[in-house]
Amino acid sequence: GEELVQVGTTSRGTPVRLNRTYLEADLKILTGDLTLHYYAGFGGGRKSILPGIAARETINANHALLTDERDRARTANLEDNPVHLDMTEAASFAPPDFVLNAVADASGNLVGAYAGEMNAVFLKGAEVAKKLFCFELAPNELFDVLVVSAGGFPKDRNLYQATKAVENCYRAVAPGGRLILVAECREGVGDAYFEEWMNEHGTYEAAAAAVRTNFVLGGHKAFYIRKAMKRVRLSVVSELDAALLNAWGISAYDSAQVAVREAEEKNIKDKTKVKVGIIKNGLDTLLVPSERK
Numbered sequence: 001g002e003e004l005v006q007v008g009t010t011s012r013g014t015p016v017r018l019n020r021t022y023l024e025a026d027l028k029i030l031t032g033d034l035t036l037h038y039y040a041g042f043g044g045g046r047k048s049i050l051p052g053i054a055a056r057e058t059i060n061a062n063h064a065l066l067t068d069e070r071d072r073a074r075t076a077n078l079e080d081n082p083v084h085l086d087m088t089e090a091a092s093f094a095p096p097d098f099v100l101n102a103v104a105d106a107s108g109n110l111v112g113a114y115a116g117e118m119n120a121v122f123l124k125g126a127e128v129a130k131k132l133f134c135f136e137l138a139p140n141e142l143f144d145v146l147v148v149s150a151g152g153f154p155k156d157r158n159l160y161q162a163t164k165a166v167e168n169c170y171r172a173v174a175p176g177g178r179l180i181l182v183a184e185c186r187e188g189v190g191d192a193y194f195e196e197w198m199n200e201h202g203t204y205e206a207a208a209a210a211v212r213t214n215f216v217l218g219g220h221k222a223f224y225i226r227k228a229m230k231r232v233r234l235s236v237v238s239e240l241d242a243a244l245l246n247a248w249g250i251s252a253y254d255s256a257q258v259a260v261r262e263a264e265e266k267n268i269k270d271k272t273k274v275k276v277g278i279i280k281n282g283l284d285t286l287l288v289p290s291e292r293k
Contacts, residue, residue, distance in 0.1 A: 036284070
């Protein structure tokens with residue numbers, strides 16, 4: 001028969017079709033690492049089922065929920081997160097018997113491993129990952145200029161990977177401030193759909209509409225960049241073609257020093273003191289301003 005079997009539809013309208021081999025197994029075990037995830041909140045647990053063993057249309061319908069207007073589909077947030085809740089509901093149609101999830105630090109060292117019932121394991125692991133990677137800032141601690149390194153090779157091998165650092169850190173920049181991403185990008189942009197969507201969807205609104213009507217994995221990263229650029233001005237220090245970045249509304253540099261100096265000079269016109277921050281490992285550092293507006 002069919003490799004994928006329809007097992008239900010979630011309350012948010014996602015048709016859930018899952019792998020037949022898994023569904024027919026006498027013993028269902030999920031394993032995986034539990035880390036930050038930029039729209040499901042955290043990886044691990046239910047993500048082994050959706051997207052893990054789900055049909056493409058199931059994944060696309062679920063991922064289309066990431067354009068949540070209230071910004072709840074974001075890194076390390078589970079509360080009212082529509083993507084996470086939809087994944088959890090989908091997984092409940094074919095629950096595993098046993099789950100093993102591990103949490104590692106930024107260097108890959110094991111911090112903890114949790115086993116048992118899916119949701120209990122997931123919530124425990126998420127708690128540990130949050131303590132490991134999340135840093136809270138008071139509302140008055142926002143930066144005028146924030147320099148964010150993706151964390152060196154291989155984390156910055158292409159822009160597609162490195163932009164996760166922007167998503168992790170941009171909320172810590174004052175509105176209208178500047179985020180400077182430092183990422184070598186020796187392999188270029190890294191994803192054809194991402195590049196195509198950056199070219200085609202010049203605004204957050206256009207990218208959001210595209211995610212909702214025509215979700216494509218890869219393209220969704222353009223939505224995240226456009227969303228960040230609604231709040232902050234973006235510079236990228238890399239080996240990427242400056243003309244390409246400029247066409248997207250991003251300032252291009254090949255020196256972090258020059259990027260910072262220019263950002264400071266622009267800001268000094270408006271204020272006497274400029275608050276500058278540096279993040280060494282942006283892919284594994286989430287900055288969370290408390291009392292988010």
